[in-house]
Amino acid sequence: MSLMISVSGIRGVVGASLTPETLTDFTMAFATWVSRRKALQNPASDAKPKIVIGRDSRPTGGIITQLVSSTLNLCGCDVIDVGMTTTPTVELATAGEEADGGLIVTASHNPVEWNALKMLDEKGEFLTASDVEELLVILNEKNKESARWDGLGSMIANGSWDKKHIDRILKLDCIDRDLISSMKFRVLVDAVEGAGSFIVPELCRQLGIAEVKTLACLGTGIFPRNPEPVEENLRETMDILSKESCDLGIIVDPDADRLALICEDGMLFGEEYTLVACADFYLKHHNGPVVNNLSSSRALQDIAEKHEVECYSAKVGEANVTEVMKGCNAVIGGEGNGGVILPELHYGRDALAGIALFIQAFAEWKAVTDGTLSEFRKTFPNYVMSKQKVKLDGMTKESLAALFDAIAARHPEASINRLDGIKLDFPEGWVHLRPSNTEPIVRIYTEAATKAEADALAARFIDEINQSTIA
Missing domain, CATH: 3.40.120.10 (Alpha-D-Glucose-1,6-Bisphosphate, subunit A, domain 3)
Structure with a gap:
């Protein structure tokens, strides 16, 4: 490598x-x-x-x-x-x-x-x-x-900066520790033995969470599983949480810039929905544009429309998202991998900021409904993504441009974005085709109302790519 x-x-x-x-x-x-x-x-x-x-x-x-x-x-x-x-x-x-x-x-x-x-x-x-x-x-x-x-x-x-970081978060005007404390939350934190092993549980305590249970929070650096916080790597944590009678689970990656959440029933809240939930809450306090990347869920666009603000999309990558955020003076943004960027603190993905916003949002909703986190999840627009890839040997910039031109020409009904590969927006969903920077492959991201529809949309475009390259 x-x-x-x-x-x-x-x-x-x-x-x-x-x-x-x-x-x-x-x-x-x-x-x-x-x-x-x-x-x-x-x-x-x-x-x-x-x-x-x-x-x-x-x-x-x-x-x-x-x-x-x-x-x-x-x-x-x-x-x-x-x-x-x-x-x-x-x-x-x-x-x-x-x-x-x-x-x-x-x-x-x-x-x-x-x-x-x-x-x-x-x-x-x-x-x-x-x-x-x-x-x-x-x-x-x-x-x-x-x-x-x-x-x-x-x-x-x-x-001293762990404490300063927590203090900065606690001083956000939208955080109400008394309300959070009144919920008597029981939370499981999994830091995969990474840098969040001590600061994340401490933040939870400082926020007013009644009981903080920890898993892989000794900071050894010997990861007990693949450390990327995606579903296939979190099944053991999901199973443990469902047996611990916790209200939610908090998982961060080794450097704690990405946040995943698990509901009380052991099911993932959804990595795409970390930013969606945080933005929906934060926009109630600070109105303004929001930003995600082109491969992130349409749900953020729906939330922006609900709050009557603009939603902008950047090329994939944290630096690209922050550049667009600065250009439009966005109040919150991030990526669909659980990365939340809050300019009020700094221009960088921050799982700790995401934790505070999310817990506050859940606490305010629960205070009115007395519902569970899985029920809270149902209050957001529901979409399902499919992530695939197709190998293209001998791929060049010129051949890729020709391929994307051909695909765009075949779909005049779609809204086309060529900022980062090609993204086609349809009423029923979208597809984003991105060439890898390190491998001869095109990554295919799709989103629709159901998993079957998202998979079918991906299969349709894989077939189009294969047919185009054969021709």
Whole structure:
């Protein structure tokens, strides 16, 4: 597996594609990029660049953090190490410490043998595509930033940001801890031994949840299952919850930027519906546009229409969603993988913010109805998605463009969006065809009123793709 490079940083298998040399090279390039950016923005300042670093719980995280921090010091950067914590916490800390950049040692939902460097700018946000281009140019330069013996950076530890993150969430004007406390909720938290192992249960307690039961919350970094919070990986947790008589289950991925929820009957609330439920609640308090990506559920559009606001869709990817959110001044947004972005806190997916909004929304509904979470789920528009893929050998940009042109021509009845592959909206559902950036495949996402209809829509377009490529 080769090293993966994107706007969120670099990612690879430790000891294979992610080596000490790779980590050192990219860290030096990042330090140089930060230093030059600081010099342009504050030419009168002679202060050393300041960089925040944090990590998830993976066994390789500590030693990689040491290597990266030492490299930054040798490049003349001061380092604030916030320790093992979540990705959104590091994002908040980077802005809160008025740092010049941030690094997160985490491979998110990838297996334990993977690790990564997520790179942040001075606002605690992922680098833009043009920023990454600049970084890659610097990577190939011989004269990267390097400090003299008397100009080395310092390193200090600051473990206060978990508390600060929770405090920021508790101060949201839409959160009513007294109401939540009155519900006497019993909750199961599964942090898959990741960075959310301690902060997520503590947030739940601070919100006023009466009983917080934990599963895989020791922070060992040895994931007991595939850590991506999707249904096929959560069956054991779903079974445990149904036997524990809990009101709901809360599951986060290893760096806690994605949130999944389980109903009291052991069934998933639905990863697409994390954002839908949070947006429906938040729009009652802060009216304004909402944003998702093109592969997210139509349910958010329905919620936007209910609140008489605009719903915009971005290309798939957190950085793309936040860019559109800024452009339209969206009050909330995210992706259908359980990622909630709340600009009131910061521009980044934040499972902790999602937890607070969701529990508050459920508490307010339950106070009136005394219903269960599975009944709460039925109050939202109901759609079902199908996710498929088809392999296309010899795929080129030109052949893909021709394929998508042909598909669009065959469906004049559909509303067409070519922002990210091709998306066709029909009255009864939609289909989104996206080429992979790493494999010769086209991913096929469909949504309809039932699973059978969504699967049939996917099969129909797989057949169209195959027929087009044969022709």
